[in-house]
Amino acid sequence: MSENLLKLYAEVTGNEVIDQLRQLSEHLRGMKIVHINSTKSGGGVAEILHRLIPLKQELGLDASWEVMTGSPSFFQCTKVMHNALQGNRVEMTGDLLREYEKINGENAQRLHDRLEEADIVVVHDPQPAALISHVPSRRGKWIWRCHIDASQPFRAVWKYLKGIVSHYDASIWSLSEFAQPLPHLQYLIAPSIDPLSRKNRALSVSELSAVREKWGLDPGRPIITQVSRFDQFKDPLGVLQAYRLVKEFLPIQLILAGGGASDDPEGEEVLDQVRKSAGDDPDIHILLLPSDDHLTINALQRISDIVVQKSTREGFGLTVTEAMWKSKPVIGGDTGGIRLQVINHHTGFLVNTPEGAALRIRYLLKNRKKLREMGEKAHQFVLENFLITRHLREYLTLMLAIMDASKDRIEVQ
Numbered sequence: 001m002s003e004n005l006l007k008l009y010a011e012v013t014g015n016e017v018i019d020q021l022r023q024l025s026e027h028l029r030g031m032k033i034v035h036i037n038s039t040k041s042g043g044g045v046a047e048i049l050h051r052l053i054p055l056k057q058e059l060g061l062d063a064s065w066e067v068m069t070g071s072p073s074f075f076q077c078t079k080v081m082h083n084a085l086q087g088n089r090v091e092m093t094g095d096l097l098r099e100y101e102k103i104n105g106e107n108a109q110r111l112h113d114r115l116e117e118a119d120i121v122v123v124h125d126p127q128p129a130a131l132i133s134h135v136p137s138r139r140g141k142w143i144w145r146c147h148i149d150a151s152q153p154f155r156a157v158w159k160y161l162k163g164i165v166s167h168y169d170a171s172i173w174s175l176s177e178f179a180q181p182l183p184h185l186q187y188l189i190a191p192s193i194d195p196l197s198r199k200n201r202a203l204s205v206s207e208l209s210a211v212r213e214k215w216g217l218d219p220g221r222p223i224i225t226q227v228s229r230f231d232q233f234k235d236p237l238g239v240l241q242a243y244r245l246v247k248e249f250l251p252i253q254l255i256l257a258g259g260g261a262s263d264d265p266e267g268e269e270v271l272d273q274v275r276k277s278a279g280d281d282p283d284i285h286i287l288l289l290p291s292d293d294h295l296t297i298n299a300l301q302r303i304s305d306i307v308v309q310k311s312t313r314e315g316f317g318l319t320v321t322e323a324m325w326k327s328k329p330v331i332g333g334d335t336g337g338i339r340l341q342v343i344n345h346h347t348g349f350l351v352n353t354p355e356g357a358a359l360r361i362r363y364l365l366k367n368r369k370k371l372r373e374m375g376e377k378a379h380q381f382v383l384e385n386f387l388i389t390r391h392l393r394e395y396l397t398l399m400l401a402i403m404d405a406s407k408d409r410i411e412v413q
C-alpha cells in the first residue's frame with residue numbers, strides 16, 4: 001500500500017479525513033501492535049483485518065496480524081461459546097474447556113516473543129481470549145475486542161469467560177447494549193467496510209453480466225439476496241419462508257450465497273437444512289463460494305434489487321454495510337448491529353418475522369421510486385459512518401488514549 005492509495009481514499013472521503021489519520025498516527029509511529037483472531041478468511045473479523053493492518057502499516061505503525069491454530073474440538077468449544085454469548089443455553093463440558101485452555105497455551109508459546117514485546121495486543125472474540133493467561137511477562141496493553149452480540153449471554157459461559165477477559169486493560173464492543181460489566185475501560189467502536197476493496201469497488205456492466213450468466217440468473221426478474229455463513233442465527237430458513245410468501249405474488253429469484261469460515265464447524269448442518277427446505281425450486285440459488293471470491297459477492301449484491309439480512313442475532317453485519325454501500329435498501333432482522341445501520345423506513349426496513357420480511361419485499365418491489373430513494377440514503381449513511389477510515393481514526397484515538405491513560409485530554413497538533 002502506498003501514499004498514492006491514501007490519496008485514493010481521499011477521493012472517496014475528502015482530504016480532511018486522511019489528514020486526521022496522518023496527524024493521529026504521528027504520535028504512534030513505530031509502535032508494535034499485534035491483532036489476533038482465529039481465521040484468516042471467512043466472517044467479518046477477517047474481512048476487516050485484511051484491510052486494517054496494511055493501512056496501519058502505511059501510517060507508520062509496526063502492525064501485524066496473527067491467526068490462531070486449533071483442533072476440531074477447540075473450534076467446537078469456541079462455537080459453543082459464541083452461541084452462548086448470543087444467548088443460547090448450551091452444554092459446555094470440562095473436556096472442551098480443557099482443550100480451549102490447552103490450545104490457547106500452545107498458541108501463546110508459538111507467538112510468545114511478539115506478544116511479550118508488543119505495545120498493544122488486540123485480541124478478537126473468545127477464541128484467543130485466554131492467550132493473556134499465558135503471557136505473564138507482557139509489557140504492553142492488552143485489549144479484548146468482542147464482535148459478538150453479547151447483550152444477553154448464557155450466564156454460566158459468560159462467567160467463565162469473564163474470569164479471563166477481566167485481566168485485559170480494556171475492551172471494545174460494537175454497541176453499548178453488548179457491553180458487560182468488567183473491571184476495566186470499555187470503548188465502543190463500530191466495524192466498517194473498505195470502499196476500495198474487491199468486495200466493494202465499482203464494477204463494470206460486463207463484470208455484472210458475467211456473474212448473472214455464470215449463475216443462470218434471469219436479468220428480467222427481481223433478485224433478492226442474502227449473503228451469509230450458513231449459521232442458525234442468520235436465519236436462512238426464515239429467508240426461504242419469506243421468499244415463498246412473496247413468490248405467490250411476484251416472480252422473484254432468491255440467492256443465498258455463503259461459504260464456510262474455518263472457525264465455524266456448524267455450517268454443514270445448517271446448509272443441509274437449507275437444501276432440504278429449498279427443494280428443487282429453480283429460482284432458489286444456493287451458492288457456495290470460496291471465501292476469497294470477493295468479486296462475485298460484490299456483483300451479487302449489486303445485481304440484487306433488495307438485500308436481506310434476516311438475522312435473529314447479529315454483532316454488526318458487514319453484509320448489511322456492503323449492500324447499503326451499493327445503494328441497496330436492506331431488509332434486516334431487528335437485532336444487534338443491524339439496528340445501527342438499517343434506520344427503519346429510511347435506509348431499509350427492520351423485521352421480526354418472515355411474514356414481515358415478505359411484506360417489505362413486496363412493498364419495495366412495487367414502489368421502485370421508494371426503493372431507489374432508500375438505496376441512496378443507505379449509501380450516504382455508510383459514507384458518513386461505516387467506512388474503514390472512520391474505523392481507523394477511532395482505533396488510533398483509542399491507542400493514544402490507552403497509552404496515556406493518566407491524561408483526561410489528549411491534544412494532537
Ligand code: UDP
Pocket residue numbers: 042043044045047199227228229257258259260289290291293294297316317318319320322
Ligand atoms: N462473506 C463472504 N462470502 C460468503 C459469506 C460471507 O465473503 O460466502 C463475507 C461477507 O461479504 C462479509 C463477511 O463475510 O464481508 C461476513 O461478515 P458479517 O459481519 O456479515 O457476519 P459474520 O460472518 O462475521 O457473522
